[in-house]
Amino acid sequence: MFTNSGSGSDAPPLAVHASLQALLNGRPPTWTVASEQRHGHMERVALLLDTWAGDLGLPESERLRWRAAGLAHDLLRDADPDELRSHLPLTLADLPGPILHGPAVAERLRIEGLEDGELLTAVAYHTVGDARFGRMGRALYAADFLEPGRSFLPEWRKERRQRMPADFDAVVREVAATRIRNLIERGSRVPPRTLSFWNSMAREAA
Numbered sequence: 001m002f003t004n005s006g007s008g009s010d011a012p013p014l015a016v017h018a019s020l021q022a023l024l025n026g027r028p029p030t031w032t033v034a035s036e037q038r039h040g041h042m043e044r045v046a047l048l049l050d051t052w053a054g055d056l057g058l059p060e061s062e063r064l065r066w067r068a069a070g071l072a073h074d075l076l077r078d079a080d081p082d083e084l085r086s087h088l089p090l091t092l093a094d095l096p097g098p099i100l101h102g103p104a105v106a107e108r109l110r111i112e113g114l115e116d117g118e119l120l121t122a123v124a125y126h127t128v129g130d131a132r133f134g135r136m137g138r139a140l141y142a143a144d145f146l147e148p149g150r151s152f153l154p155e156w157r158k159e160r161r162q163r164m165p166a167d168f169d170a171v172v173r174e175v176a177a178t179r180i181r182n183l184i185e186r187g188s189r190v191p192p193r194t195l196s197f198w199n200s201m202a203r204e205a206a
């Protein structure tokens with residue numbers, strides 16, 4: 001279980017699940033299938049999340065969770081989707097190949113004993129969004145798109161990074177709207193989970 005306490009000088013030491021602590025110490029799990037470039041991407045996402053959590057005034061334990069989510073989310077991004085599918089419960093195994101890596105990482109962490117439901121949901125559905133996302137899930141979804149190493153929409157993304165985390169809700173909605181619009185313009189299917197995520201945010205904003 002993820003049990004943390006504050007990091008003040010008289011606070012007890014932080015206790016983090018061993019899998020996350022290893023990640024935070026730069027030691028990814030042995031089941032990782034991710035290129036060097038992919039690790040660079042995860043580190044940039046983790047840095048954004050760490051910065052946002054700090055700017056939001058979240059406690060050190062939350063910063064660690066947010067950073068760990070960034071470092072974990074694409075650990076299986078370069079694995080063969082059919083291989084991932086064979087290790088997933090049937091309810092998840094019929095997901096399209098490009099989005100299987102999130103649920104696959106969450107499942108591995110769960111098997112290793114991680115019981116942090118919010119983090120597992122954030123990692124599992126970082127590609128498509130999920131109506132259950134709390135602030136960390138939304139932050140990961142946005143950071144994955146906004147991290148500075150990506151080459152598309154550089155000015156648009158830079159402007160959103162500058163507005164984070166002060167304008168958190170609006171920026172996450174804009175990221176979701178852009179990603180959904182891209183799918184529609186390409187003639188692709190919009191996953192029901194993505195529409196539920198969008199509708200949950202639109203309801204809040206109404």
Ligand SMILES: [Fe+2]
Nearest residue numbers: 073074077127
């Ligand atoms: Fe991903």
Ligand SMILES: [Fe+2]
Nearest residue numbers: 041073074144
């Ligand atoms: Fe990613």
